[in-house]
Amino acid sequence: MATTLGHDTAEDIPGLTTTRAPFIEAARAHGELYIEQPYDLYNGENHEAWRQLFARMGDRWQRYANPRFLQGVETLCLDPSAVPRLEDVNKFMAPRTGFKAKAVSGYVPAYLFFDSLRKREFPTTITIRDAGRLDYLPEPDIFHDIAGHVPMHTDPAFADALVRFGEAAQTAVHIVKRIKDPDEQVRRTTSIMKAMARFFWFTVEFGLMRAPDGKGVKAYGSGLLSSYGELQHSIESPMVQRYPIELEWVINQYFEIDHYQPLLFIVESFEHLFEQVGMLEDWMKQGKLDNVSPGEPSLSEVDVRSFIDASA
Numbered sequence: 001m002a003t004t005l006g007h008d009t010a011e012d013i014p015g016l017t018t019t020r021a022p023f024i025e026a027a028r029a030h031g032e033l034y035i036e037q038p039y040d041l042y043n044g045e046n047h048e049a050w051r052q053l054f055a056r057m058g059d060r061w062q063r064y065a066n067p068r069f070l071q072g073v074e075t076l077c078l079d080p081s082a083v084p085r086l087e088d089v090n091k092f093m094a095p096r097t098g099f100k101a102k103a104v105s106g107y108v109p110a111y112l113f114f115d116s117l118r119k120r121e122f123p124t125t126i127t128i129r130d131a132g133r134l135d136y137l138p139e140p141d142i143f144h145d146i147a148g149h150v151p152m153h154t155d156p157a158f159a160d161a162l163v164r165f166g167e168a169a170q171t172a173v174h175i176v177k178r179i180k181d182p183d184e185q186v187r188r189t190t191s192i193m194k195a196m197a198r199f200f201w202f203t204v205e206f207g208l209m210r211a212p213d214g215k216g217v218k219a220y221g222s223g224l225l226s227s228y229g230e231l232q233h234s235i236e237s238p239m240v241q242r243y244p245i246e247l248e249w250v251i252n253q254y255f256e257i258d259h260y261q262p263l264l265f266i267v268e269s270f271e272h273l274f275e276q277v278g279m280l281e282d283w284m285k286q287g288k289l290d291n292v293s294p295g296e297p298s299l300s301e302v303d304v305r306s307f308i309d310a311s312a
């Protein structure tokens with residue numbers, strides 16, 4: 001059903017709804033990964049989904065979000081009533097940290113994604129979830145990417161940690177380049193990537209940080225900040241284990257994406273996060289990521305190839 005919000009009421013605008021966006025399907029069919037954001041294709045229902053998602057997060061962000069995230073939301077001047085235009089977001093973000101949101105048609109292979117961070121580009125999903133299913137979504141959408149990730153990218157210290165992570169991915173490519181045996185190259189690439197994916201998951205996606213007054217913790221991970229239910233759960237629930245980050249634990253810890261996270265890690269500050277990324281890279285150089293424990297996440301051949309092909 002189309003709804004009215006001072007936007008269109010036309011029933012014939014196809015919309016950019018997750019899994020139901022003809023524009024995206026066409027782009028993928030043509031092999032186009034980086035695309036424009038065809039703003040006129042958002043229909044009333046898409047804007048209504050954004051409005052509802054944004055409205056209900058307000059109080060929870062105030063209570064549970066890291067203060068730098070709250071500043072970021074203000075900096076970006078996001079419109080609570082309409083899906084954001086990436087060019088508007090970039091106008092406010094780029095002068096702060098140089099980061100720019102860049103529209104993509106779908107999944108970005110792992111190395112390309114990490115290397116984008118190194119270049120201060122953030123591959124951004126432009127579809128939005130169905131207004132009738134606000135809570136659960138296995139795929140990222142523009143609410144996760146713009147309201148969950150991008151406010152953090154306005155913070156220089158956090159942005160530097162992301163760039164550092166992209167540099168670590170480049171180091172991984174240099175390391176796997178030197179491995180001559182193809183099977184061993186795949187095996188070690190897979191292990192290093194698994195460690196990197198786990199680190200990214202437990203920090204950028206689901207990280208907690210000690211609150212500035214030293215009492216309790218606040219969320220800075222985008223998976224938490226874009227989830228109405230899990231944000232509160234992550235801070236309040238006795239079902240969640242919260243521990244100071246330990247690199248050797250994080251890189252060997254499997255995770256599952258289809259339920260609330262039972263284990264979260266706490267950093268002290270974004271400077272601390274930056275140091276941890278540096279340590280991850282050091283360990284990579286020392287071979288300490290070559291045999292991490294098996295288990296999730298499972299990596300697609302496309303992801304593994306993206307590293308090996310970059311080293312060719």
Ligand SMILES: [Fe+2]
Binds near residue numbers: 144
């Ligand atoms: Fe994410």
